[in-house]
Amino acid sequence: xxxxxxxxxxxxxxxxxxxxxxxxxxxxxxxxxxxxxxxxxxxxxxxxxxxxxxxxxxxxxxxxxxxxxxxxxxxxxxxxxxxxxxxxxxxxxxxxxxxxxxxxxxxxxxxxxxxxxxxxxxxxxxxxxxxxxxxxxxxxxxxxxxxxxxxxxxxxxxxxxxxxxxxxxxxxxxxxxxxxxxxxxxxxxxxxxxxxxxxxxxxxxxxxxxxxxxxxxxxxxxxxxxxxxxxxxxxxxxxxxxxxxxxxxxxxxxxxxxxxxxxxxxxxxxxxxxxxxxxxxxxxxxxxxxxxxxxxxxxxxxxxxxxxxxxxxxxxxxxxxxxxxxxxxxxxxxxxxxxxxxxxxxxxxxxxxxxxxxxxxxxxxxxxxxxxxxxxxxxxxxxxxxxxxxxxxxxxxxxxxxxxxxxxxxxxxxxxxxxxxxxxxxxxxxxxxxxxxxxxxxxxxxxxxxxxxxxxxxxxxxxxxxxxxxxxxxxxxxxxxxxxxxxxxxxxxxxxxxxxxxxxxxxxxxxxxxxxxxxxxxxxxxxxxxxxxxxxxxxxxxxxxxxxxxxxxxxxxxxxxxxxxxxxxxxxxxxxxxxxxxxxxxxxxxxxxxxxxxxxxxxxxxxxxxxxxxxxxxxxxxxxxxxxxxxxxxxxxxxxxxxxxxxxxxxxxxxxxxxxxxxxxxxxxxxxxxxxxxxxxxxxxxxxxxxxxxxxxxxxxxxxxxxxxxxxxxxxxxxxxxxxxxxxxxxxxxxxxxxxxxxxxxxxxxxxxxxxxxxxxxxxxxxxxxxxxxxxxxxxxxxxxxxxxxxxxxxx
Amino acid sequence: xxxxxxxxxxxxxxxxxxxxxxxxxxxxxxxxxxxxxxxxxxxxxxxxxxxxxxxxxxxxxxxxxxxxxxxxxxxxxxxxxxxxxxxxxxxxxxxxxxxxxxxxxxxxxxxxxxxxxxxxxxxxxxxxxxxxxxxxxxxxxxxxxxxxxxxxxxxxxxxxxxxxx
Numbered sequence: 001x002x003x004x005x006x007x008x009x010x011x012x013x014x015x016x017x018x019x020x021x022x023x024x025x026x027x028x029x030x031x032x033x034x035x036x037x038x039x040x041x042x043x044x045x046x047x048x049x050x051x052x053x054x055x056x057x058x059x060x061x062x063x064x065x066x067x068x069x070x071x072x073x074x075x076x077x078x079x080x081x082x083x084x085x086x087x088x089x090x091x092x093x094x095x096x097x098x099x100x101x102x103x104x105x106x107x108x109x110x111x112x113x114x115x116x117x118x119x120x121x122x123x124x125x126x127x128x129x130x131x132x133x134x135x136x137x138x139x140x141x142x143x144x145x146x147x148x149x150x151x152x153x154x155x156x157x158x159x160x161x162x163x164x165x166x167x168x169x170x171x172x173x174x175x176x177x178x179x180x181x182x183x184x185x186x187x188x189x190x191x192x193x194x195x196x197x198x199x200x201x202x203x204x205x206x207x208x209x210x211x212x213x214x215x216x217x218x219x220x221x222x223x224x225x226x227x228x229x230x231x232x233x234x235x236x237x238x239x240x241x242x243x244x245x246x247x248x249x250x251x252x253x254x255x256x257x258x259x260x261x262x263x264x265x266x267x268x269x270x271x272x273x274x275x276x277x278x279x280x281x282x283x284x285x286x287x288x289x290x291x292x293x294x295x296x297x298x299x300x301x302x303x304x305x306x307x308x309x310x311x312x313x314x315x316x317x318x319x320x321x322x323x324x325x326x327x328x329x330x331x332x333x334x335x336x337x338x339x340x341x342x343x344x345x346x347x348x349x350x351x352x353x354x355x356x357x358x359x360x361x362x363x364x365x366x367x368x369x370x371x372x373x374x375x376x377x378x379x380x381x382x383x384x385x386x387x388x389x390x391x392x393x394x395x396x397x398x399x400x401x402x403x404x405x406x407x408x409x410x411x412x413x414x415x416x417x418x419x420x421x422x423x424x425x426x427x428x429x430x431x432x433x434x435x436x437x438x439x440x441x442x443x444x445x446x447x448x449x450x451x452x453x454x455x456x457x458x459x460x461x462x463x464x465x466x467x468x469x470x471x472x473x474x475x476x477x478x479x480x481x482x483x484x485x486x487x488x489x490x491x492x493x494x495x496x497x498x499x500x501x502x503x504x505x506x507x508x509x510x511x512x513x514x515x516x517x518x519x520x521x522x523x524x525x526x527x528x529x530x531x532x533x534x535x536x537x538x539x540x541x542x543x544x545x546x547x548x549x550x551x552x553x554x555x556x557x558x559x560x561x562x563x564x565x566x567x568x569x570x571x572x573x574x575x576x577x578x579x580x581x582x583x584x585x586x587x588x589x590x591x592x593x594x595x596x597x598x599x600x601x602x603x604x605x606x607x608x609x610x611x612x613x614x615x616x617x618x619x620x621x622x623x624x625x626x627x628x629x630x631x632x633x634x635x636x637x638x639x640x641x642x643x644x645x646x647x648x649x650x651x652x653x654x655x656x657x658x659x660x661x662x663x664x665x666x667x668x669x670x671x672x673x674x675x676x677x678x679x680x681x682x683x684x685x686x687x688x689x690x691x692x693x694x695x696x697x698x699x700x701x702x703x704x705x706x707x708x709x710x711x712x713x714x715x716x717x718x719x720x721x722x723x724x725x726x727x728x729x730x731x732x733x734x735x736x737x738x739x740x741x742x743x744x745x746x747x748x749x750x751x752x753x754x755x756x757x758x759x760x761x762x763x764x765x766x767x768x769x770x771x772x773x774x775x776x777x778x779x780x781x782x783x784x785x786x787x788x789x790x791x792x793x794x795x796x
Numbered sequence: 797x798x799x800x801x802x803x804x805x806x807x808x809x810x811x812x813x814x815x816x817x818x819x820x821x822x823x824x825x826x827x828x829x830x831x832x833x834x835x836x837x838x839x840x841x842x843x844x845x846x847x848x849x850x851x852x853x854x855x856x857x858x859x860x861x862x863x864x865x866x867x868x869x870x871x872x873x874x875x876x877x878x879x880x881x882x883x884x885x886x887x888x889x890x891x892x893x894x895x896x897x898x899x900x901x902x903x904x905x906x907x908x909x910x911x912x913x914x915x916x917x918x919x920x921x922x923x924x925x926x927x928x929x930x931x932x933x934x935x936x937x938x939x940x941x942x943x944x945x946x947x948x949x950x951x952x953x954x955x956x957x958x959x960x961x
Binding site: 132133134135136181182184185189253254255277278279280281282283334348349796 | 824828894897898899900901904905944945948950951
């Protein structure tokens with residue numbers, strides 16, 4: 001007998017009432033399916049379908065058909081993801097990419113001993129929960145991405161957490177709608193959540209970023225990532241009929257219902273509070289330790305995490321192509337009054353589902369009991385092709401898995417892109433002095449020191465953080481990327497193989513051109529890797545798109561452009577994507593009841609091996625009398641730049657990237673660094689040459705003198721300010737010992753590189769302008785004070 | 797024989813002569829939210845136990861598990877008992893508790909830890925925070941600031957009472 005019959009005619013209203021986020025075509029498909037079966041669906045079946053078909057789980061926009069109009073040209077894109085990001089990975093076919101877009105995380109080969117270790121990397125978003133309850137949302141975001149990595153292959157040991165946040169400024173004073181949290185409150189709570197969860201799990205949080213824009217006032221973005229190590233034998237997972245479905249970890253409660261469907265719709269005042277979960281890091285730690293111990297004894301055949309959709313998603317995914325029978329009364333519960341559909345759908349945290357051969361159950365129970373971690377046998381995998389769920393003998397779900405996973409109707413969406421008209425920036429309108437602009441840039445929220453946040457995280461636990469998030473002689477300067485030597489996971493103390501992780505994100509460029517933004521983000525992420533001595537030729541990328549409603553053709557048009565940019569960047573740099581995620585519908589009603597959308601945001605995360613952790617590089621100037629070399633050309637590219645903000649210069653184009661030229665330059669610089677020809681390296685991003693030189697100088701406590709006439713120019717440039725602050729991409733500033741200059745120039749043959757200055761003992765930053773006169777001379781202490789003061793002033 | 801359960805609250809706070817960063821942070825938040833007349837704030841951790849423990853056992857839990865005797869003081873208060881009220885609106889007690897429907901991992905951990913001490917496991921433990929605030933301000937003004945700065949109404953219950961410091 002099927003319990004909890006739901007009349008079909010009520011589907012639309014039930015969909016609204018229960019926040020299922022299914023559209024009319026999807027509801028019609030459900031209606032047709034059950035009409036053919038001559039019965040009504042149960043609440044649990046509808047909930048399962050809604051979770052499985054949600055944007056969060058099925059990525060309907062990225063994998064569905066799109067009619068894309070770009071000016072006069074219109075094309076039909078059958079599957080945006082497959083035609084852009086996945087296509088680049090497929091075509092590049094890098095042998096070191098062991099798993100791309102298949103499992104819970106991307107996996108690449110790692111270490112000197114070929115075929116022994118692999119690195120898994122995943123970055124997730126937890127935006128919607130953080131908008132409602134930032135502390136719990138951030139905690140469970142970290143917990144979720146850690147479990148993603150635990151669920152890759154047969155489980156990877158987490159060795160690094162990363163976090164990137166996008167908020168409105170902490171001193172935002174505009175109107176907010178009823179119930180919306182102030183950005184300052186959100187920031188403090190999100191940082192506390194990441195801190196409390198990550199620190200208690202014993203995983204270093206050592207990489208990340210921060211971006212402020214008023215567009216995030218109602219929808220903050222919280223990206224959390226985890227890198228894990230696993231032996232390559234543990235990459236393969238398979239589920240066999242007869243395997244037991246075992247739930248491990250925390251108990252199931254009413255918390256976190258409807259998380260997947262909730263995150264597939266815009267936020268409103270009546271967004272369900274039940275979607276919020278509170279994390280329990282100690283339970284996750286016990287689960288992590290027990291699972292890895294069981295993995296090493298090879299006691300289970302497959303594992304996945306219970307994320308959005310709870311058991312319904314985890315069991316449904318694992319049973320795809322096979323079948324499953326679940327008896328919900330076996331689940332361990334927090335409260336005895338849970339309805340069957342609530343047990344099936346609950347997103348209670350810290351749970352994993354395993355496929356266990358029956359003969360291994362006793363041994364598995366002993367391993368988990370030793371860690372004080374609970375197990376329950378929910379049922380078994382079958383070969384019937386059906387998902388059958390019962391509770392105390394009553395049928396709760398009886399679904400054809402083919403319908404569940406492939407029955408989603410594909411609805412064509414319309415995307416429109418209109419290229420912005422090129423608009424020149426009037427450089428002559430720059431009225432502020434270079435010193436004023438430099439201090440504006442250094443104290444800008446998107447450049448300033450993040451020490452207030454970084455110091456709250458434990459970035460040293462596991463004792464493998466070789467290049468730390470704060471660098472320089474006083475350990476308080478900025479860092480381009482972190483380098484992790486994961487000996488705690490491998491146990492190999494004589495193999496100094498390490499990896500570096502960095503990020504690239506710039507929504508200001510996206511406002512002008514999402515295509516160029518994507519290229520610039522990839523470029524920045526790779527530049528950051530080079531600066532710590534990573535091998536960028538073996539780098540891999542992750543994409544995280546956060547966008548507003550794809551039902552708006554212009555928003556979707558911009559998203560398509562960004563995805564095309566990712567494809568071209570991956571192909572041009574020869575760097576494949578291995579994993580990614582999209583979070584759409586990041587928009588809310590503002591105080592006036594109008595839809596406020598976030599700026600289209602793309603986070604690129606990059607990971608690359610570092611052959612020898614002992615040779616990794618930091619960005620601070622190491623001594624006086626060394627030469628400063630600038631790699632790359634400087635053009636008059638001011639669109640979206642801090643100079644444009646500082647001087648209120650409208651218009652301009654986002655900086656252009658030529659991936660092929662940049663890739664060959666990056667390769668040569670990485671090789672020069674590997675040969676020990678470079679003392680320090682720093683990338684030029686927001687604030688351009690002036691900010692990069694200032695950061696290197698005050699971190700190393702050595703001065704620098706720069707001659708702007710020596711800068712390689714992409715065209716005629718007559719403004720000191722443009723040369724100092726423009727944000728042309730693919731540029732790096734290198735510090736080189738005088739005796740190694742010749743070798744460096746030989747190594748960089750064919751690359752645009754110019755000797756633009758020298759380092760000095762006098763702690764000042766001095767810049768000689770195009771007219772031969774000093775256009776900027778500032779003491780480093782003043783520059784550092786400007787850089788360090790912003791967040792403490794706004795948050796303490 | 798069934799054990800009779802009762803509600804108790806164990807309050808743990810930093811010794812008065814030590815700087816209280818959590819209280820200071822709460823104070824600056826409140827002042828940032830416009831309650832400029834608040835002068836001082838001390839934070840107290842609250843453990844609400846529904847249990848069958850006797851007075852000696854509660855003292856043991858507080859002393860050995862919940863309180864660091866070097867830096868903290870504690871007191872055990874019977875459930876329902878509230879500090880005496882003083883008129884004058886110069887001392888406020890703000891209690892922030894996780895809602896009943898929200899998971900309380902800290903409470904669950906304390907509950908397990910009590911059992912690991914060899915004592916009867918409590919039926920339930922909830923962990924909250926009390927902020928003892930000095931300064932002349934209106935209740936409405938404080939309540940508004942509390943839900944904007946110290947508690948999130950989605951997951952917390954917050955109560956503001958006039959109280960003895």
